[in-house]
Amino acid sequence: MSLTHVLALVVFVGAYALIASEKVNRTAAALGGAALMLALGLTDGEAAFYSETSGVDWNVVFLLFAMMVIVGVLKRTGLFEAMAIYAAKRARGRPFPVLVLLIAITGIASAMLDNVTTVLLVAPVTFVVCERLGLDVVPYLVCEVLASNIGGAATLIGDPPNIIIGSRSGLDFNDFLLNLAPFALGMLVVLVLLVRVMFRRTFVYDAERAAEVMALSEREAIRDPKLLAQSLVVLVLVMAGFVLGPVIGKEPSTIALLGAGLLVLVSSVTVEDAIADVEWETLVFFMGLFVMVGALVETGIIGDLAEQLAKATGGNLTVAVLLLLLASLLLSGVVDNIPYVATMAPIVVALTADVPGSGDGLWWALALGADLGGNATAVGASANVVVIGMARRYGTPISFWRFTRYGATVTLASGLLAVPYLLLRYT
Structure with a gap:
């Protein structure tokens, strides 16, 4: 191991330890780590800010920024309060049915949209529901994040790593739907069963609060019907743009920015009000994290790990699938799964040529491992970071270890179920 490898690992592990300990603000730790990577020459400005594989x-x-603007405007209409009242009334104010409903909505929506957009839309509803029913919001937020990462694994557009895999492998939307959607749907059912046990003490029914919610009217919660109509039209256009993005040749971030700009332009909301709810600290944290992980890519650490994985398979398909799944589950819980998949994709291309009879099985092992491994820790996936930032802003912080305790449990269950699914279907 070279000196650059050692330095990069020391800086990354040190910053990660500070984030996990929560003794230092996570954004400060990420920025400090990024600054050290640049100062020590482990990456440079060109790689950190312009590279597609190792930069921010x-x-x-910008996708996060634009969707935060749209959600911030929507929040002013009263839509989230109306949706919260509707969801609580459908569940008759009972905590566990409310959670099941939110998991189902999040999981299904994450398959049609990207998972970050989904949690940005669903989380504000959750805060209102829990406030109305007097419930601890943290278990509900954690479950929504887990559901978003599971649901996002189902389709080509559900999670950014899937887009990379589709591009490198030639697999299309229908391939993902047929091969991963059945597992994702089954895993959502397993998630419901797991959370029934993990959070059993939080499902306390308050008959008085439930009765108060049942007496509320969804329509009366809407404060600005005109702004709501404008916002919904823009939101529908943005969602349609996400789906048609590959056809019209526009990135999701471009579509979201166009939508945010259009909404601010046509509505009476001022620019100051529109950006008031943007989670600036979360965006900066992402930038620092991208630079640190990019330095691991630049110094060759992630590439070396991938090559060792390729050598360890020995041409055996079963071994290759299991190692790829295990490595992806573990590493995607520590580093962002986007640069990880970008680095692993060329290795999988080589593996599919070297391992007899592999077909597309190795790609599905990579996709499931990277998507579901993101649930393992508080920084494993973009949706995790976004929701934790929102929770802090709302005055209900979720600690690194509290999230990781539940996320790691669900990731372990996902891995145990993914093994027979992959082996029986593709080997």
């Missing part, structure tokens, strides 16, 4: 993913940053 500006598509993710």
Whole structure:
């Protein structure tokens, strides 16, 4: 191991330890780590800010920014309060049915949209539901994040790593739907069963609060019907743009920015009000994290790990599938799964040529491992970071270890179920 490898690992592990300990603000730790990577020459400005594989993913940053603006405007209409009242009434104010409903909505929506957009839309509803029913919002937010990452694994557009895999492998939307959607749907059912046990003490029914919610009217919660109509039209256009993005040749970030700009332009909301709810700290945290992980790519650490994985398979398909799944589950919980998949894709291309009879099985192992491994820790996936940032802003912080305790449990269950699914179907 070279000196650059050692330095990069020391800086990354040190910053990660500070984030996990929560003794230092996570954004400060990420920025400090990024600064050290640049100062020590482990990456440079060109790689950190312009490289597609080892730099800040500006598509993710601007997608988040634009959707935060749209959600911030929507929040002013009263839509989230109306949706919260509707959901609580459908579940008759009972905590566990409310959670099941939110998991189902999040999981299904994450398959049609990207998972970050989904949690940005669903989380504000959750805060209102829990406030109305007097419930601890943290278990509900954690479950929604887990559901978003599971649901996002189902389709080509559900999670950014899937888009990379589709591009490198030639697999299309229908391939993902047929091969991964059945597992994702089954895993959502398993998630419901797991959370029934993990959060059993939080499902306390308050008959008085439930009665108060049942007496509320969804329509009366809407404060600005005109702004709501404008916002919904823009939101529908943005969602349609996401689906048609590959056809019209526009990135999701571009579509979201166009939507945010149009909404601010046609509505009476001022620019100051429109950006008031943007999670600036979360966006900066992402930038620092991207630079640190990019340095691991630049110094060759992630590439070396991938090559060792390729050598360890020995041409055996079963071994290759299991190692690829295990490595992806573990590494995607520590580093962002986007640069990880970008680095692993060429290795999988080589593996499919070297391992007899592999077909597309290795690609599905990579996709499931990277998508579901993101649930393992509080920084494993973009949706995790976004929701934790929102929770802090709302005054209900979710600690790194509290999230990781539940996320790691679900990731372990996902891995145990993915093994027989992959082996029986593709080997």
